[in-house]
Amino acid sequence: MDKEKLIDQYAERLPKRIIQDVKAHLPKNCDTKRLKKIMEAVVSEYEDTLAEPGESVGLVAAESIGEPSTQMTLRTFHFAGVSEMNVTMGLPRVIEVLDARKTLSTPMTEIYLKKPYSDGKDIKKISQRIKERKLKEFVKEISINIVENTVKIDLDKKKIEEYEQTHINILKLVDKAAKGFKTKQEGDTIFIDTVKEDNLNEIYKLKEKIKNLYFCGIKNITQVLPIQRGDEFLIVTAGINLKEILKLDFVDTFRTKSNDIYEMRRVFGIEAARQSIINEVTAMFESQGIDIDIRHVMLVADMMTNTGEIMGINRTGIVKDKSSVLARASFETPIKHIIQAAMSGEEDYLSSVIENVMINQPVPLGSGLPKLIANFDNQKNKR
Amino acid sequence: MADVYLDFKFIGEVKKPKEFISRIVTERKAGDLPTHLNAEYDKNVDAVFIEISKGRAVRPLLIVKDGKISLTNRHLEQLEKGEISWSDLIKQGIIEYLDASEEENALVAYWPEAITSEHTHLEIAPLSIVGLCTSLVPFGNHNHGVRNAQGAKNQKQALGFYAANFFTRMDMDLSLLHYPQVPIVETIMHDISNYNIHPSGQNVTVVIMTHSGYNMEDAIVVNQGSVDRGMGRSSYYRPVAAEELRYSGGLIDEICIPDKEVKGYKTEHDYRFLEDDGIVFPEAKVKEEDVIIGKTSPPRFLNAMDEYNLATSSRRESSLALKHGEQGIIDFVMVTENEEGNKLVQVRMRDLKIPEIGDKFTSRHGQKGVISLLVPEHDIPFFASGIKPDIIFNSHSLPTRMTISHIIELLGGKVGAFSGRNINSTLFEGEGEKDLREELKQYGLKDNGTETVYDPITGEEMTTRVFVGNMYYMKLRHMVSNKLHARGRGPIQLLTRQPTEGRAKEGGLRLGEMEKDTFVAHGSSLLLKERFDSDKVTVPICDKSGLIGYFDARKNKMISPVHGEDSIMTTVEISYAFKLLLDELRSMGIYPMVRTEQKF
Secondary structure, three states: OHHHHHHHHHHHOOOHHHHHHHHHHOOOOOOHHHHHHHHHHHHHHHHHHOOOOOOOHHHHHHHHHHHHHHHHOOOOOOOOOOOOOOOOOHHHHHHHHHOOOOOOOOOEEEEEEOHHHHOOOOHHHHHHHHOOEEHHHHEEEEEEEOOOOEEEEEEOHHHHHHOOOOOOOHHHHHHHHOOOOEEEEEOOEEEEEOOOOOOHHHHHHHHHHHHOOEEEOOOOOOEEEEEEEOOEEEEEEEOOOHHHHHHOOOEOOOOOEEOOHHHHHHHHOHHHHHHHHHHHHHHHHHHOOOOOOHHHHHHHHHHHHOOOOOOOOOOOOHHHHOOOHHHHHHHOOHHHHHHHHHHOOOOOOOOOHHHHHHOOOOOOOHHHOOOOOOOHHHHHHHO | OEEEEEOOEEEEEEOOHHHHHHHHHHHHHHOOOOOOOEEEEEOOOOEEEEEOOOOOOEEEEEEEEOOEEOOOHHHHHHHHHOOOOHHHHHHOOOEEEEEHHHHOOOOEEOOHHHOOOOOOEEOOOHHHHOOOOHHHOOOHHHOOHHHHHHHHHHHHOEOEOOOOOHHHOOOOOEEEEOOOEOOOEEOHHHHHOOHHHOOOEEEEEEEEOOOOOOOOOOOEEEEHHHHHOOOOOEEEEEEEEEEOOEOOOOOEOEEOOOOOOOEOOOOHHHHOOEOOOOEEOOOOEEOOOOEEEOEEEOOOOOOHHHHHOOOHHHOEEOOEEOOOOOOEEEEEEEEEEOOOOOEEEEEEEEEEEOOOOOOEEEOOOOOEEEEEEEEOHHHOOEEOOOOOOOEEEOHHHOOOOOOHHHHHHHHHHHHHHHHOOOEEOOOOOOOOHHHHHHHHHHOOOOOOOEEEEEOOOOOOEEEEEEEEEEEEEEEEOOOHHHOOOOOOOOOEOOOOOOEOEOOOOOOEOOOOHHHHHHHHHHOOHHHHHHHOHHHEEEEEEEOOOOOEOEEEOOOOEEEEOOOEOOOOEEEEEEEHHHHHHHHHHHHOOOOOOOOOOOOO
């Protein structure tokens, strides 16, 4: 147990996690002399990776992400034939994430499944349960009879049975949509009495409304695609409704995720949103064969989420929160910021980089950061 | 029934559209309809479109009927004798013009051999798939398309003999190549465009090899001996013009040697080239700051008394002098009048440009590069025959660009040089590589174009043979002497007190936003501050009002704009641009208050 003690001596110099790792991976035949050497090497390696005080990590992150992005341009490699879904990839997707767009060009959910289903059991059936279906898919015909003043809905019983949706009271559904009209059901046919309405246009509108009535499945999910990733089956959907999806019994709630960071924020919280920003951005760069240190992306994700709300990297997001007027004005829409600052009598303490560049003063970074402080009172007391 | 549209206006219907079209075509051939009338039957919309409007691109094609070309040997003989011309061929219905829409229903063959019974037309020459400039690229059919386009683009920038009357012209920013030559390896388009009377390059001996690393990254190593003998030499011409403008009140500029009383008089030395009429004399060797046309102007603002006191003293100097870095020889002086009857003086300057390190050259294959080294003739590698190359071209420029035509031109040029004839290199129709190789053997040369080289310094034979040949090289208009620029100190802008921009104004080289970021990323903040010190000012700031004050030298005191002498003033070092920003904010009605604190 000599070794354990020796390792624990480094507790102050190394984080817990690294010490645990060293303990776990230590070879059995390692003597104390070699262990000491190893620990010293670990410490120097660890200290090498630390950012020094006054290092401009933000700018280095910006350059480290920005430079490869320009090389990525708008050209993107496509995965030919793997999935039929058209997904935004490459730089446009990275911009979408970092700008924190509210509406995505391709909203998607990746649904992971619980054990028997993840092996491919009933995969087709359950994926069909997820897709949003409208009434028109379960109807043979909807016709308007002008002479008898009725709208006739011919239900497709066979299809309803096929999808196991016999429990739905269709008459009630139609009744809700056709407010103020009398409805009745005769076998597989529903009649809507339209005597009191003589505007044919309104009747036509009513028919369209009934056609697009929500029938079953999960709302907003317009497309489902079961795919196999490695040994596991999962379902990829176009459209997002995490709350409802997570209610399904066959869904693995621990791994199911969406590519909409706002949806992740709503359903799982801000930490999940931060992690999904990191995941989305790194995945996008990795797919293009570009290697970016994850710490740069983590820093960006931290900046976007540290207030508890998601803020994009633009003038309505994190730049808006800058304390310096000059820094905000130097980014975008300068006149707006200056006038607003003047009206509220804002003060600028010139504490950040860009303001100091503007007035030609040393920026508080690197060699410009340290200040000499002498406590004269203390000196006097000693004498 | 198919609708008929004339220039996209509905004019009627026809029952049998296809027959209708063929009738139009036969009538056009017969000369009953205009040659530039085109008709097309669109099956998808079942309509006939006839067009006769201006602005459509039309192109001539040979007519083919039942697999036979209408052009016969008899026509060719007659053409050669000059008995018939182009327009006769059109009248006889041998050539017709097609526009884009009529081409839809035509099947055009590139070669006479390729004609089948289904073809309707034959290309006059396969060359016509490219434009004039691109067809000047020799052996272009061996290339990647992009390289042909780039080769064509580079040729447009080449210096040459653009017009024979250059001596009487006053062209702006113009260069003339000395000793221009007609290319040995030529195309049909060189003939058609009369390239031999306005050539723009020279035939040089090129060896494909490296030379001590000096020709890496597309650079070329040039033989100093060739330069001394006149290769790539050119003259650069530039006009300088001045006119006597008229101002209100009957005042007028005067072209003369300015009087010493004149406001803004330079020095006597600056005016030394002017003759009595105030204009330089031809063949004067002028340098920067020298006055070329002496001129004085009336004062800008007249106050009431000045009107009676128009002595020379109130006139100001407005001579035309050479700007920073310019030099040359006065070539031509012209005194005339402009449209308004004002006296107009134009002076043309000439400058000899001998190739130097940094001048840009190109072959005709998009292989441009700058001179990186001029090697004295005795240090240039030489071949067994005693020949020394003019240009050493780097072999690494070839594999990635895949300009096979570059290599074939070298081969062709070599054959041409030995046989004393021109080599045809027209697109798709040029002489074959095989034939050229065969011919090369006749002159006792290796058919692969390689030769033995000797190291000029040790005199030893080099271990490998290198590829040598002759090709057409062009000097491009980008010459370093017109671009070279650097400054330590120099003029600043009036408004921002930052350095001026651009070579003509002796400007500084901007350390831009992204360059600034690199300093920040390195944390070298004091170096960054020093870089931006170009508009540094020390201003006194009033502690009470927070406004920028000034120093009154008479009282030897700092003055606050609000509190006068009754405030404590602190001096602060800021950029003048920031002071300007504060001033502009004040002009907007915003009160920017600067609060100072002790730094140390």
